[in-house]
Each structure stands twice: as structure tokens, then as C-alpha cells.
Amino acid sequence: MTRSEENYLKAIFHLGNGEAGSISTNAIAEQMDTKPSSVTDMAKKLAEKGLVHYKKYQGISLTDTGTRTALSIIRKHRLWEVFLVKKLDFTWDEVHEVAEQLEHIKSEKLIDKIDALLDFPKYDPHGDPIPTKDGKFMERDKQLLSDMPIHAQGVCVGVKDSSAPFLKFLDKNKIALGNTIKILDKEDFDQSLQILMEGKELRISHQIASNLYVKKND
Template sequence: MLTKSEENYIKEIYALEQINTEGVSTNLIAQKIETKASSVTDMLKKLAKKELINYQKYKGVKLNAEGKKIALSVVRKHRLWETFLVNKLNFSWDEVHDIAEQLEHIQSEKLTNQLDAFLNFPKVDPHGDPIPDVNGEFIAIKTVCLNELEVGEKGVFVEVKNDSEKFLKFLTKNNITIGSEIKVIDKEVFDDSYTIEIGEKQFNISESVIKNIYLKR
């Protein structure tokens, strides 16, 4: 059985692998987990000893099959709880992240699976992220980042890659919600901001917003 801390490292390594593909660096983990590189090294040794990762000094780290299984189980729990909070307890999508960070560590396979059934086996969570099933499998919908769309192109907003309260509140305030049809009206070369159109309204959004919005073409 793993500690909360070990699970958090595993989860973070998994998330970073999805972006980087190659081995994940100590510093990157430290930055994401908001800890020091030396602490990360300590934990990597521990996880290597438990045979959850492949780790060679100075060479970065990769989850092995067992590590990936654990990562997917934590992600599954996180996303199911988020779905529960929004769908059943009337939370909004910007309030659930921190609570799910706690709930994802509850140990009970039966609980996870009963919750899944209670929610009717949802395929995605309130942020559009896919929910792994009991075997760790999930449907990877083909999405493109908003910054890949050309001027004049449009797509449906299906997934957000930043679950922070501030960011999600900003989106809500501007009526940018999952399911919105977004059209790129103009790209500003000076600051990489875009003018987009949702419904009748046109407005400008900055690069840091753009890169967290994913759409179905």
C-alpha cells in the first residue's frame, strides 16, 4: 500500500509523461509538486525500490507497468469524484479540484467501482478529461489545442487542461464552457493573443488562456 505522497508523485510523473513522452526530469517533478529537487530524488529512490518506476541517476524517470496502473487508478478516482461533486452535489467545475485531490487517495476498490456505477459509468469528467474504467482503459478523443486552429476555423470546446479555480472562473465569466463552439476570428502576432467568437460575441483572449483550451474540430 502506498502513501498519499507516493501516489502524488506517481500521478505527477504520469501526467508529465503524457506531455513529454521521454523520461521525466527531477526538476520538472519538483516544480509541479512544489517541492525541492532533492526531495524528489529521495522519493524516486523509494519508488524505484518499490519497483514502480525505471530510474537511473541523472537520466530521468519513467513509470513501469505497475506504476502506470497505480497512476491510472488515482486518476480514475480523481475524475470520478469530480464528476460526483458536480453532477450530484451541485458543485461548479471550478470548486472540485482540491476536494478531489483529497478523495483520490481513499482506498477501497469497491467504493470506486460503486461510485462509477452510481454515476452511470461516465466517460469524461467536468473538465472534459477522460475517465479510465476499472481496467485503466479510457477513450482518447482526438482534440486539438486552440492554438492549432487557423483564422476562420472553428471547433467545439471539449477539454480544459488547467483545473485551477482562477482559470475556470475566468472561463465561466466569459461564457467559455465545455460544448461552446469557438471560432478563431484573428491572431495577433504581437502578443500571440486571439480574437475568438462564441455565439454572437467576439473578444480577445491571451496566449496563456489559449493554450489550455482543447477542441474537437
């Protein structure tokens, strides 16, 4: 497994949202910031190795082996992210870039020991679930804050957009995972929300609300 192959598998997995379904060459190219022709080349190589299903003009999808491999890389990525935040005091907007490198380290013992050191965390710093060793997933029962009804309340459990600018914005506004949140009012005009977060009132735009996941307290 080369680093590049691993990155393709990861990209295909993410584009497929974990589900089956065929992913287009173009989508992969865009996600990976490369050209469609490069994707075609790699598709052939990965198909050769039994990691993806590929038929000309029909898109690409992961085989079982491919899915398992993708999950093990995602597992490593997310465990390293937790490590960076919990043990080395990285902020949650800093971890992605470094984890992109660390996820390719080849040592099963290493990642198992990191897992144990962190006490087997279930979620990464952005609220995304960490696959188990055997590729099991525990997606949280969550919904976008923007989809919740007025007066609903819950706990902030994840972000949809995990880009550094968005995460920095959340930090600046003291919005963190684990915070309780209650929708006080919804503005029809711009769909901005008046919310109560950890006892303080603030107004957030629809753009923000549609990138924040909340676990409903039903």
C-alpha cells in the same frame, strides 16, 4: 501504498504526459512543490517496490505496474471531480482540491459505485479523459483554439490550464465546455481572436486561446 507514494506516481505520470520517457528529479520536485533530494529518496523507495525505473542521475520513469497504479489514482480523481460537479453542484474551479483528497480513499467498491452513479462518464469537468478500470485511455481528438485556422469552427471540449483563476475567468465570460465556437478573425498584432460563441461575438486574447481545447468539426 502511502498517500505520498501515490502523489509521486501521479506527478511522474503527468510530467511524462502518459508516454514513456525519463523524468528529471528537478521536474518532479517542482511539480510537487518539494525538494530534489526528497525526490531522490522517494525514487529509491518506489524503485524498490517495482513502481518506477530508477538509475542514479538517469531520471525516473514508471514501470507497467507504476503506470497502472497512477492511472487508477487519476481515474479516482476525475470520477470524484465529476461527482462533485454533477451531484453536489461544485463549480469546476472548486473540485480539484477536494478531489486531491478523495482520490486516496481505498475502496474499489466505492469508486465503482460512484462510476455507476454517474453513468460511466468518459471525461471530467475539465475535458480530461477518465481512464477505465483496466487503465485504458480515450484521449480526445482535440487541438488548441490558438492553433486553429481562421473561420474554423468546433466544440469547446477542454482546458489546458485548469487553475482556479483561469476557470473562473471562463465562467465569468460564459465560456463552457460543450459550447460551439467559430473563429471570425485573427489579429496579427497580438494574436487575439474574434470569435462567435453560442451566437455571441467576443474577443479573446492569445493567452486564453492557447489554453482552450476545441474538437474540430472538420
